[in-house]
Amino acid sequence: MTMSNYRIHPTNGLEFGIYTLGDHLMDPETGTRLSAKERLNQIIELAKLADEAGLDFFSVGESHQDFFVTQAHTVVLSAIAQVTNNIKLGSSATILSTSDPVRVYEDFATIDLLSDGRAEIIAGRASRVGLFDLLGYDLHDYEGLFEEKFALLNKINQEAYVTWKGDYRKELNNAHVLPRAEEPLPIWRAVGGTRSSAIKAGRMGVPMHLAMLGGPVSTFQSVIDAYRESLNQSGFDSRHFPVGTAGFFHVAETTQQAQKDMYPYINEGMKRTNGQGFPKQAFALGKDKHNVMNIGSVDEVTEKILYQHDVFKHQRYIGQMDFGGVPFKQLMRNIEYLGEKIIPKVKKYTRIQEEL
Amino acid sequence: MHVVILSGSTVGSKTKTAMLAVEKVLQQRKDLTIELIDLKDYDLVFSDGRHYLDYTGDTKIVTEKLMQADILMIGTPIFQASIPGTLKNVFDLLPTKALEKKVVGLVVTAGSAKHYLVIEQQLKPILSYMKAVVSSNYVFIEEQDFHLKSIVNDDVHFRIQTLVEDTLLLKEAYDEMWKKKEDQYDF
Numbered sequence: 332m333t334m335s336n337y338r339i340h341p342t343n344g345l346e347f348g349i350y351t352l353g354d355h356l357m358d359p360e361t362g363t364r365l366s367a368k369e370r371l372n373q374i375i376e377l378a379k380l381a382d383e384a385g386l387d388f389f390s391v392g393e394s395h396q397d398f399f400v401t402q403a404h405t406v407v408l409s410a411i412a413q414v415t416n417n418i419k420l421g422s423s424a425t426i427l428s429t430s431d432p433v434r435v436y437e438d439f440a441t442i443d444l445l446s447d448g449r450a451e452i453i454a455g456r457a458s459r460v461g462l463f464d465l466l467g468y469d470l471h472d473y474e475g476l477f478e479e480k481f482a483l484l485n486k487i488n489q490e491a492y493v494t495w496k497g498d499y500r501k502e503l504n505n506a507h508v509l510p511r512a513e514e515p516l517p518i519w520r521a522v523g524g525t526r527s528s529a530i531k532a533g534r535m536g537v538p539m540h541l542a543m544l545g546g547p548v549s550t551f552q553s554v555i556d557a558y559r560e561s562l563n564q565s566g567f568d569s570r571h572f573p574v575g576t577a578g579f580f581h582v583a584e585t586t587q588q589a590q591k592d593m594y595p596y597i598n599e600g601m602k603r604t605n606g607q608g609f610p611k612q613a614f615a616l617g618k619d620k621h622n623v624m625n626i627g628s629v630d631e632v633t634e635k636i637l638y639q640h641d642v643f644k645h646q647r648y649i650g651q652m653d654f655g656g657v658p659f660k661q662l663m664r665n666i667e668y669l670g671e672k673i674i675p676k677v678k679k680y681t682r683i684q685e686e687l
Numbered sequence: 688m689h690v691v692i693l694s695g696s697t698v699g700s701k702t703k704t705a706m707l708a709v710e711k712v713l714q715q716r717k718d719l720t721i722e723l724i725d726l727k728d729y730d731l732v733f734s735d736g737r738h739y740l741d742y743t744g745d746t747k748i749v750t751e752k753l754m755q756a757d758i759l760m761i762g763t764p765i766f767q768a769s770i771p772g773t774l775k776n777v778f779d780l781l782p783t784k785a786l787e788k789k790v791v792g793l794v795v796t797a798g799s800a801k802h803y804l805v806i807e808q809q810l811k812p813i814l815s816y817m818k819a820v821v822s823s824n825y826v827f828i829e830e831q832d833f834h835l836k837s838i839v840n841d842d843v844h845f846r847i848q849t850l851v852e853d854t855l856l857l858k859e860a861y862d863e864m865w866k867k868k869e870d871q872y873d874f
Contacts, residue, residue, distance in 0.1 A: 396741075460737045470735060587873060594874040606740050606754055607782065611869050 337517040339573040339646050344678035348388025348649035349381050350423040353401025358656035359599040370400050382415035384670030390423035395462035405438040412446035424455030424521035428476040429466040432484035443512040453540045455521030488515045526557045533561025540575040543623045552642050573646035580650025582668045586627035600655025633673050640681050691756035694725040695763040695774030701796040704836050706762040712851045734779035750780050762794040765802040786819035792854035793825035822854040
């Protein structure tokens with residue numbers, strides 16, 4: 332296995348993507364909220380713009396709670412596949428613990444075929460657990476469910492005929508899982524930011540996508556180091572496994588303006604979805620070069636992304652720019668900045684001459 | 688300003704009696720909204736680690752009420768040289784930074800003066816970890832200060848009065864400080 336097995340080519344430089352959690356929140360500035368239909372169409376439109384601007388990746392999250400709209404994230408991705416041409420499509424994240432891996436593979440293999448080989452899965456355990464009741468699973472099986480289903484999903488991804496036995500679903504006897512993607516799908520493990528979760532990803536020998544809402548670059552560096560160390564200790568070669576990072580993204584003319592633009596959305600959005608806002612003091616620290624939050628002027632954010640690449644040596648960064656009801660105009664401007672200014676520079680400095 | 692009074696025990700009546708005395712003092716201030724939560728009236732589940740908004744029933748009601756507080760007055764008995772499990776469970780149900788920007792005043796009931804330092808050594812570290820600002824003096828009430836369901840030691844009333852005043856003032860002072868801090872930012 333090398334990075335190309337995960338459709339990652341370091342000679343193309345750091346991959347740049349956008350992710351949405353599929354939140355459906357009121358714009359705190361205007362006090363209005365889009366209808367579910369409008370918000371879904373907005374997400375599809377955002378993906379289309381990202382594709383046109385030359386971004387590498389777009390992903391949609393699965394959250395089964397109030398203030399979200401993309402519970403059926405594979406259906407949304409399928410619609411996106413139809414209106415885009417080159418951009419890779421993934422989930423951020425697919426909650427595997429409460430889904431059947433056979434169905435997850437079927438869905439994503441279908442999207443992969445419909446999109447000409449652009450589908451990927453980022454599988455997570457769920458940070459919120461209301462969906463266990465909703466979908467009929469027992470929260471006491473939180474860890475076991477994920478580990479077992481993740482292993483099965485990887486097996487299905489490699490083998491068209493699956494014989495398998497586990498604790499949480501009926502056994503499979505030479506079951507033919509169809510349709511088949513033309514190449515195995517890239518399947519990443521979503522890691523929320525803790526070392527222990529990163530170490531698990533390393534032990535399993537799977538690529539890691541790391542969420543980082545805010546905090547020092549050095550903290551996340553130690554998580555990535557732990558992941559790579561865990562890979563090497565488990566008999567894998569960490570040089571063959573891509574690392575993705577994910578976090579808040581917003582650019583404007585000046586850093587001051589960018590912070591002003593974004594703070595109300597993040598703060599009010601967090602209050603709604605998480606019960607507590609984002610402290611101003613912590614948000615203010617976000618502009619420091621050594622903080623992972625990519626909110627600032629075009630130049631500063633470009634520098635930050637390059638700095639993070641120097642430290643993390645990661646293969647993909649995905650930004651969350653639409654959280655909390657951000658107006659579409661603002662998103663469009665951000666995509667323009669990305670396509671015209673940020674990505675060309677980031678690619679130029681992060682291309683690796685030869686693949687391992 | 689919203690004050691939540693939490694009577695943290697499902698055993699006996701002394702903590703509730705003390706917290707009713709706290710409520711009475713608070714009621715003299717007309718600028719406050721006050722809510723008393725007596726854990727005896729609620730059927731809480733043990734924490735299983737989920738986000739507090741994902742609980743249902745009484746557990747969701749109590750955690751949400753606590754999260755909405757600006758000031759928390761917590762009453763606790765001391766059992767087996769410890770805060771009771773019911774109160775610890777409440778903390779376990781909440782996020783790690785649940786008490787950020789909340790000011791907390793403490794009232795303790797105990798069968799013995801030997802329990803005096805339990806609050807210093809056990810409850811205060813929990814509250815600090817959860818980012819609360821804790822009023823430094825607490826009211827420690829012994830069994831002999833109660834008769835039936837009333838407080839018979841005048842000094843306890845004075846100390847409760849002082850605790851409420853101090854806690855409200857502390858909240859005002861911190862609000863001033865936090866505002867000053869936030870005013871530095873232009874977003």
